[in-house]
Amino acid sequence: MFYPELDKDDSLALHTDLYEINMMYTYFKKGIADRNAVFEAFYRTEPFGNGYAVYAGLEHVIKYLQNLKFSESDLEYLKENENYDDDFIEYLRNLKLKLTIRSMKEGELVFAKEPLLQVEGPLAQCQLVETAILNIINFQTLLATKAARIKLAVQGDALMEFGSRRAQETDAALWGARAAYIGGFDSTSNVRAGKLFGIPVSGTHAHALVEAFGSEYDAFKAYAETHKNCVFLVDTYDTVRSGVPNAIKVADEMGDKINFLGVRIDSGDMAYISKQVRKELDDAGYTDAKIFASNDLDETTITNLKMQGAKIDVWGIGTKYITAYDQPALGAVYKLVAIEDDFHVMRDTLKISSNAIKVSTPGKKQVWRISANTAKKNEGDWVSRDTEDPRKFDALFMFHPQYDYINKVVTDYTAIPLLHDIFKDGKLVYKQPKLDEIKQFVADNLDGLWDEYKRSLNPQEYPVDLSQDLYESKMNLIQDIRRKIRERSIGR
Ligand SMILES: Nc1ncnc2c1ncn2[C@@H]1O[C@H](COP(=O)(O)OP(=O)(O)OP(=O)(O)O)[C@@H](O)[C@H]1O
Ligand SMILES: O=P(O)(O)OC[C@H]1O[C@H](OP(=O)(O)OP(=O)(O)O)[C@H](O)[C@@H]1O
Ligand SMILES: O=C(O)c1cccnc1
Numbered sequence: 094m095f096y097p098e099l100d101k102d103d104s105l106a107l108h109t110d111l112y113e114i115n116m117m118y119t120y121f122k123k124g125i126a127d128r129n130a131v132f133e134a135f136y137r138t139e140p141f142g143n144g145y146a147v148y149a150g151l152e153h154v155i156k157y158l159q160n161l162k163f164s165e166s167d168l169e170y171l172k173e174n175e176n177y178d179d180d181f182i183e184y185l186r187n188l189k190l191k192l193t194i195r196s197m198k199e200g201e202l203v204f205a206k207e208p209l210l211q212v213e214g215p216l217a218q219c220q221l222v223e224t225a226i227l228n229i230i231n232f233q234t235l236l237a238t239k240a241a242r243i244k245l246a247v248q249g250d251a252l253m254e255f256g257s258r259r260a261q262e263t264d265a266a267l268w269g270a271r272a273a274y275i276g277g278f279d280s281t282s283n284v285r286a287g288k289l290f291g292i293p294v295s296g297t298h299a300h301a302l303v304e305a306f307g308s309e310y311d312a313f314k315a316y317a318e319t320h321k322n323c324v325f326l327v328d329t330y331d332t333v334r335s336g337v338p339n340a341i342k343v344a345d346e347m348g349d350k351i352n353f354l355g356v357r358i359d360s361g362d363m364a365y366i367s368k369q370v371r372k373e374l375d376d377a378g379y380t381d382a383k384i385f386a387s388n389d390l391d392e393t394t395i396t397n398l399k400m401q402g403a404k405i406d407v408w409g410i411g412t413k414y415i416t417a418y419d420q421p422a423l424g425a426v427y428k429l430v431a432i433e434d435d436f437h438v439m440r441d442t443l444k445i446s447s448n449a450i451k452v453s454t455p456g457k458k459q460v461w462r463i464s465a466n467t468a469k470k471n472e473g474d475w476v477s478r479d480t481e482d483p484r485k486f487d488a489l490f491m492f493h494p495q496y497d498y499i500n501k502v503v504t505d506y507t508a509i510p511l512l513h514d515i516f517k518d519g520k521l522v523y524k525q526p527k528l529d530e531i532k533q534f535v536a537d538n539l540d541g542l543w544d545e546y547k548r549s550l551n552p553q554e555y556p557v558d559l560s561q562d563l564y565e566s567k568m569n570l571i572q573d574i575r576r577k578i579r580e581r582s583i584g585r
Contacts, residue, residue, distance in 0.1 A: 102166040105157055106185075109224040114171070117217040121181050126217035129433040131457045133208035134226060136425040137450050140238050144552030145542065146423070147241050147535055148203045149272045150233035151196050151515070152525060154210070157225050159521060161190055191519040192218055195512040197460070198526070200275055200534035202542060203234070203511075204557045206450075206494075207460045207476050209425070211512055214519075216432065223427045232265065233272045235423040239414055240276025241535065242549050246392035248399065251407040253295055254281040255387060256415025269415045275531050278410075290528055297324040297357045297385060297409075304329070309339040317347045324385055327356045333369045341377045355383035357409070363388070364401035371404035383407050391418065392549060428453045443570045449495065455570050456563060460511040463489060463503055470543050472503050473556030474511070481560055483508040491558040 120126040140146055163185045172182055192214035203209055209230065212219045244252060254273040260266035270286035280295040281287065287294035298316060303326065306312035313325045325343070327336025337356060344353040356374070358366055367384050374382045386398075387409035395408060412418065430453065434440045441455035454476070461475040461483050473491055475483055483489050489508075492500035515523040526534070545553040559567070 102164045104160070104162060104164040104167055105225060106161055106163040106221075107167050107170070108157075108228070109221055111175075113220050113223055114175070116220050118177055118181055120217045120220070121184055122178075126184070127215040129214065129439065130216040130219045130429060131431040131439075132212045132219045132223065132427050133430050133458065134210045134212075134230060134425055134427045135208050136205055136231075136234075136423050138205050138424070140235055140417075140420050140423050141242060141549075142551070143238055143242060143549065144546040144555060145202045145204055145238075146234050147237035147276050148197045148201045148209055148230070148234050149199050149237035149275050150230035150268075151199045151210075153229045153233065153268060154194075154196070154226055155515065155521065155523070155525065157229065158190060158192070158194070158222065158516065161222070163188060188218070188221075189519065190218055190222075190516075191215060192222070192516055193514070193518055194516040196515050197511050198513060198531075198534065200237075200531040200538065201511060202535075202538045204474060204555050206454075207474055207557050208458050208512065209234075211457065212427075213457070219429075227425055227427055229268075231423045231425045233268055234425070235417050235420070236269050236272035236415070237276040237535075238423075239417050240273045240278055241539070242392045243395065243408075243410055243414060244277025245547070245549055246395040246399070247408050250405070251383075252278040252280075253385075253407060253409045254278045254283070254414065255409045255411035257281075257283045257411075259412040260415040265415065271528070273414060274528065275535060277532075277535065292528070298326055300326060300329045300359075302326070309336055310342060313339055313343040314346070317343050317351045320351070322352045322354055323347075324354045324383075325356050326359060327370070328358050328360050328366075332358055332361065332366050333373065337370050337373045341373070341379065344379065344382075345377075353379065353382055355379075355385055355406070357385035357387065359386075359388050363405065364398055364403040367398075367404040368402070385409060387411065389413060396549075430455055431457050441566060441570055443567070443574065445571060445574060452567075452571070454494075454559065454563060454567050456566060458512075458563065461508040462511055463491070463506050463508050464541065465503065466505045466507060469541070471541050471555075472501075472506060473558055475508065475558055475560060476563060477560035478562055478566075481562060483560075490561065491556060492564075493556065494559045494564060 168182050168186055192212055194212055196210040197203055254270055256269055257266035260269055266283055267286050270281035270283045271290050274292045280293040282296045284294050286292050303309050303312040306315055317323050325340040327340055340356050363386050370384055383406035384404055385407040386405040389412055390408060390410050391413035429442050431439050431441050443455040444453045446452050457479045459477055459479045463472045463475050465472050488502050488504045490502055546555045
C-alpha cells in the first residue's frame with residue numbers, strides 16, 4: 094500500500110469526478126440538493142459490431158452503493174483542497190444514501206439506447222454516484238459481451254481465461270474474470286477470483302518450468318511427480334520434434350499415476366502444428382488427450398483457425414479478451430431524464446444535439462421485452478414511460494424511433510419488464526442471484542434471441558422501440574425547447 098494512513102480510512106465516496114461534487118455543491122447552496130431526480134444509464138451503439146451486449150456489473154454496483162459514506166479522511170481532503178464551505182462538508186459527513194435504483198439483471202441481453210440502470214432520489218446523491226456506476230457497468234458489460242462473442246466462436250469447446258497479467262490493473266483482472274465466466278468461459282487462471290467468486294480455477298504451466306529444469310523431459314517429469322492433472326507446454330524448443338515426444342514419454346512412464354490431460358501450444362502456426370500434434374498423440378494412443386492453445390487469440394483468430402481445421406480442444410484467452418482489444422470502451426452514459434420542479438411536479442428533461450444519436454429520451458422509463466408466444470423468440474424491446482403496461486393491451490404497435498415507416502403490430506405476445514427494483518429509498522430489496530445462475534441466465538437469454546441478432550459479423554439490428562407516448566413527449570419537448578431558444582434569440 095502506498096498511503097497506509099489513508100488506506101485505513103479510505104472509501105469509494107471520492108471515486109467520482111470532481112465535477113460531480115462541484116455540482117452537488119451548487120445544488121446544496123441553491124437549496125435543490127434534495128429535489129427528486131431520475132437519471133438513466135445507457136449506451137449508444139453495440140460494442141464490437143455485435144448484435145447485443147451482456148449486462149454485467151450490478152453486483153459490484155450494489156457493493157459500492159451499500160458501503161458508500163464519506164470517511165473522515167475523505168472530508169479532510171476535500172476541506173484542504175477544495176473551496177467548499179463547512180456546511181457542505183457537514184452535509185457530506187451526514188450523507189446517507191436514499192436512492193431508489195432499478196436495473197436490468199446481470200446476464201440480461203441488452204441493447205443500445207435502452208436504460209440499463211435507473212437512479213432516482215435526491216438530485217445531489219444521484220449526481221455523486223454517476224462516475225462509479227458508469228465505471229463499473231461500462232467495463233463489466235463490455236467484457237461480458239466480449240466473452241460471449243468468444244464463446245460463440247469456440248462452438249462448444251472449453252474456454253480458459255488467462256488475462257490477469259495483461260489486465261488494466263488488479264480490479265480489472267478480478268472483475269474481468271467474473272465477466273468472462275458470466276459470458277461463457279469455463280474457468281479462470283486468477284486464483285483470487287476463484288476464492289472470491291467461486292469461479293473454477295485452472296491452469297497449465299509456463300515456459301519457465303522447462304527453462305528452470307533445463308530440459309522438457311525433466312520438467313514434465315518433475316511436474317508429473319508433483320501433480321495429478323497434467324497439461325504439458327510443448328513449444329519451448331520444438332513442438333513436434335521435442336515437446337510432444339517428451340510429453341508422451343512422461344505420460345507413458347507415469348501411467349495411471351497421473352491424468353494426462355493433454356498439451357498446450359503457445360506459438361507458431363496453430364492450425365498446422367495442432368494437426369501434427371493430434372497425429373502424434375493419436376499414434377501414441379492418447380486419443381483422449383486434449384490440445385490446448387493460447388497466443389493472442391480472440392474470436393476472429395478462433396473462427397479462422399476452425400475454418401482451417403485446427404485440432405484445438407481447449408482455448409486459453411488472455412490479452413485480447415481482458416483489454417477488450419478491438420474496442421476498449423462501451424461508452425455508456427448517465428443522463429438526467431426527469432426532475433422535480435418548483436411546484437413539486439416531476440418534469441421531463443432532455444439533452445439536444447445535432448447528432449441524432451446523442452439526443453436523449455426524456456422521462457422515467459421501463460423496458461419491456463416483447464416475445465411472440467408462438468415462436469418463443471424475442472420480437473424486440475419496447476421502451477415506455479414507467480406508468481405504461483403493455484400487458485394490458487391486446488396488440489402492440491412497435492415502430493423504429495428514427496425511421497417510423499419501419500413498424501409492426503404484435504399480437505399474442507408476452508411482455509416482461511426488465512428494470513427491477515434493486516434499492517428502495519436506500520434499502521437493498523433485491524436478492525442477488527448466484528454466479529452460476531447468472532451464467533445460466535445468459536445462456537437461456539441467448540436461446541430466446543433469433544440467430545440473425547446473434548451472429549458476430551453484421552448482425553441484424555434488434556428493434557428497440559419507443560412507446561407512442563414516450564415518442565410524442567420527446568418530440569414535443571424538442572419543439573418546446575427549440576421554440577424557447579428561438580423566442581429568446583429574437584428578444585436579443
Ligand atoms: N494458422 C493460423 N491462422 C491464423 N492465425 C494464426 C494461426 N496460427 C497462429 N495464429 C495467430 O497469429 C498471431 C501471431 O502468431 P505468430 O505465429 O507470429 O506467433 P509466434 O511469433 O509464433 O508466437 P510468439 O511470438 O509467442 O513466439 C497470434 O495471434 C496467433 O494466435
Ligand atoms: O496470449 P494471451 O491471450 O495473452 O494469453 C496469455 C498468455 O500469457 C502467457 O504468455 P506469457 O506471459 O509467457 O507471454 P508470451 O507467451 O507472449 O511470451 C501464455 O503463454 C499466453 O500466451
Ligand atoms: O495456465 C496457463 O496455462 C496460463 C495462465 C496464465 C497465462 N497464460 C497461461
